[in-house]
Amino acid sequence: MDMAITWDWLKQKNFRLNDPNLHPVVAQRGWEVVFEAWQRGIYVLITQGYRSIAEQNELYAQGRTKPGKIVTNAKGGTSYHNYGLALDFALYTPDGKQVVWDMNTDFNKNHKKDWMEVVQMFKARGFEWGGDWRSFKDYPHVQMTFGFSIAQLKAGKRPSRPAMVVQVPELTKVVASVTDKKEEEYxxxxxxxxxxxxxxxxxxxxxxxxxxxxxxxxxxxxxxxxxxxxxxxxxxxxxxxxxxxxxxxxxxxxxxxxxxxxxxxxx
Structure with missing residues (x-):
């Protein structure tokens, strides 16, 4: 029997959005997308957020000096992940047992591709999508550049970090009056x-x-x-x-x- 994916379960799986190395606006908007998608019956997993330069170089070596398939053209310092400004995502199957990168699935059966629904949620919040790139399209990748180029970031420039606490969306309670008594209903x-x-x-x-x-x-x-x-x-x-x-x-x-x-x- 399929499990019902609860918000608490999905929150725990998306712990990468809690990384303090992520820009707070990127983290906040990321949580908003995951929550909105969950409300629509689409279960998003953030598979990558901040990535150190050393980790980036290891990834770049894959398919070149190390076994595996080439997955990036970005060396260390040339990816927005290295500055906490990018996210990679995938989708859970409705039973929560598998993570997929299928761009054509319609798990919530609303006659729309789940992947593209998620992409539009990210775009609506100011993210750029790697699927729109002219070369080496990166379909699971979104980034928020704040107008900064990689060259500027490598030179030490950074977007301002607002004094904000990232708020993880929470289910609210509906208060109803029943026979003159107030009771909470989730x-x-x-x-x-x-x-x-x-x-x-x-x-x-x-x-x-x-x-x-x-x-x-x-x-x-x-x-x-x-x-x-x-x-x-x-x-x-x-x-x-x-x-x-x-x-x-x-x-x-x-x-x-x-x-x-x-x-x-x-x-």
């Missing part, structure tokens, strides 16, 4: 929220089909020479009642989305 896990929303959407579609049937009946009756106003009114009232039900179902789905930390759809 947010709904994404996996359960998806199932609830799917049931709501199925009922919403069923009511939408019923509305179309009443609209067709109304049109057919209205086209008759001896049309019955009582029937027209009855069809109209039935359709309006169903529209009200649809609206309430949409609001209910949004409540579930809010409780799982997602953005609302119906306003």
């Amino acid at each position: 947010m709904i896990p994404v996996s359960k929220a998806d199932k609830i929303i799917a049931l709501i959407q199925a009922e919403w579609k069923e009511k939408d089909e019923q509305i179309k049937q009443y609209q067709k009946m109304w049109q057919e009756e209205n086209a008759k020479p001896d049309k019955c106003q009582q029937k027209l009114d009855e069809y109209h009232r039935a359709a309006e009642a169903l529209r009200k039900d649809k609206k309430e179902l949409g609001e209910l789905a949004d409540e579930v989305r809010k409780a799982s930390g997602r953005r609302v759809v119906n306003g």
Whole structure:
């Protein structure tokens, strides 16, 4: 049976974002992406953050003076990783048992490629993506240069580090009033929220089909020479009642989305 990937579990796996050698803005934005992706049912693993120059030289030697496949063209000091300004990522399978670099998978089944969804989350927060490079494309790589070139960084220049504490996103609690008593309710896990929303959407579609049937009946009756106003009114009232039900179902789905930390759809 597949495990439900919890936020606590995923936080522990992404310990590389806690490295003090990472620029705090890079770390903060990285956490934001991992959290947003988790809310969408995509499980991101940061496989690399800060990398020392010695580690970079070891990586550069792979496929050249050491066995293995060439994985980088950057010698020590020529990668943004060496200055805490870059991240590499991969994806977990939904059961959390495998790490994959598959760019075409759609584990959360929203008809979008999970990898590219994550890439867009990074880009929305100011990262550059290695997949956009003209040569030696690096698809798992994102970086935030702050306008600094490698030459400037090698010369000792650095982007300013704001006095900020990196905040790891946390699940909040929803406080509800029940029989004049306040009790805390934790947010709904994404996996359960998806199932609830799917049931709501199925009922919403069923009511939408019923509305179309009443609209067709109304049109057919209205086209008759001896049309019955009582029937027209009855069809109209039935359709309006169903529209009200649809609206309430949409609001209910949004409540579930809010409780799982997602953005609302119906306003």
